[in-house]
Amino acid sequence: MVVIQxxxxxxxxxxxxxxxxxxxxxAVLSNADESAGAPIVAAGIDVQGTLEKWxxxxxxxxxxxxxxxxxxxxxxxxxxxxxxxxRRIIVDTPGFLDVDPDAEWGADPLGDSRTADALRExxxxxxLAIVPITPSKITWDECEFTIERVLKPRGIPFLVxxxxxxxxxxxxxxxxxxxxxxxDERNYPRVADPIRRYTIHEHAYENGTLxxxxxxxxxxxxxxEDFMRVALTMEQML
Ligand SMILES: Nc1ncnc2c1ncn2[C@@H]1O[C@H](COP(=O)(O)OP(=O)(O)OP(=O)(O)O)[C@@H](O)[C@H]1O
Ligand SMILES: [Mg+2]
Numbered sequence: 544m545v546v547i548q549x550x551x552x553x554x555x556x557x558x559x560x561x562x563x564x565x566x567x568x569x570a571v572l573s574n575a576d577e578s579a580g581a582p583i584v585a586a587g588i589d590v591q592g593t594l595e596k597w598x599x600x601x602x603x604x605x606x607x608x609x610x611x612x613x614x615x616x617x618x619x620x621x622x623x624x625x626x627x628x629x630r631r632i633i634v635d636t637p638g639f640l641d642v643d644p645d646a647e648w649g650a651d652p653l654g655d656s657r658t659a660d661a662l663r664e665x666x667x668x669x670x671l672a673i674v675p676i677t678p679s680k681i682t683w684d685e686c687e688f689t690i691e692r693v694l695k696p697r698g699i700p701f702l703v704x705x706x707x708x709x710x711x712x713x714x715x716x717x718x719x720x721x722x723x724x725x726x727d728e729r730n731y732p733r734v735a736d737p738i739r740r741y742t743i744h745e746h747a748y749e750n751g752t753l754x755x756x757x758x759x760x761x762x763x764x765x766x767x768e769d770f771m772r773v774a775l776t777m778e779q780m781l
Pocket of ligand 1: 550551552553554555556557558636637638706707708738739740741742744745746747748
């Protein structure tokens with residue numbers, strides 16, 4: 544599965560690590576082979592290795608998945624896909640840095656760069672794409688671009704997930720309903736309910752925490768439910 548959205552900051556990395564954590568915590572246990580890798584793998588292809596910096600900070604006992612950082616090197620992910628021990632691979636991708644503005648409709652707009660080649664490789668083996676969108680309109684055009692120009696031409700099934708719904712500021716869900724209507728007008732499949740915006744998520748990267756490990760509180764439970772829901776919906780799409 545690939546988490547993809549042209550726009551930066553919509554929540555791709557947050558969704559990748561936390562859905563991997565939820566899937567990892569729900570994985571089937573087997574003592575058959577102690578040396579086997581974890582059934583869930585989170586992967587990152589950006590050259591900065593964001594995912595590695597995040598996961599390396601998590602206590603080993605608290606990390607219910609393996610992680611791989613390719614820094615856009617080709618050949619690594621297709622190898623993991625072939626491994627029968629690995630049940631699910633969730634790949635974090637960077638925003639598109641190098642879109643070709645003159646690409647014809649139907650032509651690949653990802654441009655020519657190391658990252659674009661890495662993205663193409665992931666898309667070739669992907670069974671499902673997760674596209675985050677926010678109630679703020681700032682990500683809507685890029686959500687549509689990602690779906691219409693990158694995913695649909697390749698025939699990759701996709702699932703839109705609303706991230707950063709603010710339950711305090713958008714109490715009456717006006718903003719939320721607007722983005723839901725926008726998605727539904729386009730007949731894009733979406734996760735029924737949004738991932739809520741909570742401050743605890745903002746510090747997860749530097750603190751090396753996952754939603755499955757947040758210190759127990761009402762907010763932590765809500766936060767975990769949000770990502771558990773996304774992980775379950777993803778499973779249903781496969
Ligand atoms: N549900 C949420 N609640 C609060 N903060 C969030 C939430 N989702 C993401 N964030 C924060 O928003 C910022 C952007 O999120 P993230 O890094 O996951 O996006 P991204 O799509 O991976 O960005 P990029 O394209 O730059 O890699 C981060 O600081 C993250 O902590
Ligand atoms: Mg990211």
